[in-house]
Amino acid sequence: GNSVTQMEGPVTLSEEAFLTINCTYTATGYPSLFWYVQYPGEGLQLLLKATKADDKGSNKGFEATYRKETTSFHLEKGSVQVSDSAVYFCALISSGNNRLAFGKGNQVVVIP
């Protein structure tokens, strides 16, 4: 079946630091990959997506590249801000399917 694995534990870092959140997946066929973000007190929002191998999704300074050879979709941002503090979820939709499969999420806390 389809599954998404995110690195364990919350991430705490200082403002302007480099952020990486790892995400690997298992899926049949050729999935589409997503990062969703949940800011405090708000609903899930799509941050970025990639629909085929080697595609790079980007938004708000965040980037992630669809790596089929390593089945990964790691999220990166070069210089985080306090306003980036949120929970980040990696997710996929596999071919022939509409449902999103999510990872467990990572809480990111950015300290001024």
Add this chain to the structure above:
Amino acid sequence: GAGVSQSPRYKVAKRGQDVALRCDPISGHVSLFWYQQALGQGPEFLTYFQNEAQLDKSGLPSDRFFAERPEGSVSTLKIQRTQQEDSAVYLCASSLGSGGRGSTYEQYFGPGTRLTVT
């Protein structure tokens, strides 16, 4: 325009009670999804509607869970004889279109209903 709305935002139920959770999708959105999010976990798929047709209910955890969307817009998720393990946030999402791949159509999420069963 208005996003996806859900009501109530919070619900406390005694074990054994029935509950009904409502979702108002974005107007004109064909597809509607329900997800369950346990504390500290990612959302898990429950069921999917395309207009009024429930095309996938494979994620419903038991026959105590029932969902409907009779006119292809508002949807209700009903849980009968609630148990403590049903405590979670229930998320509704809608998307403009449908299709096997699904990648073209972003799913827009509501704020969720936090259900606590005591």
